[in-house]
Amino acid sequence: MTAERIPHAEDTAPISRIVAEVAAALPGERITLGEMAEAFGDRAFGLLLLLLLLPGLLPGMASVFGLPLLLLGVQMGLGLRVPKLPRILARQSIKRTDLLRLASASSMGLNRIERFIRPRPGFFTGPLGERIIGWLTAYVAIMLILPGPGTNGPPAFGNIVMALGLIEHDSKVTGWGVGLTVAGCIFATLVLGLLGWLGMEAVQRLF
Template sequence: MNDAAMTPGEAPGHDEDTAPISRIVAEVAATFPGERITLGDMAEAFGDRAFGMLSLLLLLPGLLPGMASVFGTPLLILGVQMGLGYRVPKLPKVLARQSVKRSDLLRLAGASSRGLKRIERWIRPRPGFFTSKAGERIIGWLTAYVAIMLILPGPGTNGPPAFGNIVMALGLIEHDSKVTGIGVALTVAGCAFATAILVAIGWLGVAAVGWFF
């Protein structure tokens, strides 16, 4: 890949053997060759694709134990802004300065692509409801709900919502309404699962207080 020839809004050529997550992360890494990449730089560089790109990069750690809650707040802000109809993200300065290591990003991309191969091979530009403004608002509010699930502590509540939202983000970046719709269904199911666990934990906590007092 010729890094110097790539501009921020230009995607690398599609390759049958390169999964979308790997291509997207390669684009980010080529655009920002330094050791660390800030969220603010990515938001500026990728324009109207920034919501999908940033959501994806914030969600990848959600598949790893103990890392999801750190990225929940910026993801919540992105989701609310998308739900309100913003065309590009407007990150607070304190979040815009947050950065990720280039090496960590590449490592996460490789691990995630292996788990998403079956879905990734279907992704291609397909217009439809979820590529419309109304569809993007639904994606935004679902993303905000996923962020809340990532922020709240609970055993096994991070992975399912994060996985569904990653599929949504991939569809959004690639303008694929069908895959985005699959991601919406997976996200709703994952959030329902996570919500049920959190409600059960809350109920057990209240019951435990009642037993002692």
């Protein structure tokens, strides 16, 4: 079933409520990524990134959304203005109850961030800035896909701030998100690198 377009929801509702409103407007027990992309209209990239990143803050859920997040990041990095999901990804879905739970769990933190968000044109609202956001998102997706203790949260949180700035065309908040994302990715890369080195050392000792 085709998703119902939500008239001006992205312009009138706080970001922290958009997830719940979209979940309420889309029919069915499960909501597909394709339905969400259509419902979000011209803010599909930012809002899809936000929805795919929120599970990165919860244990055991991040890797499930890593591949579609990687695809969206690469598309943004290449300069696409509208996301193009292949059918196999467009059909991937999330339970309505899980989506609402994510929105509820994150609403307090998002409300705090929203107080500082407003449309502010700048470098990160331009084409080059959006490409940088895309490639950083792709790197975050790789960090979410790779297993590692504590490596999901820091990059995902920074990327969420980036996504919020992208949705509201706020270059300043997006810049904060870029800084947080880079720091989170450095941390995750170091942890994964250390784990890889320890694993190789253990294998060499065994043989």
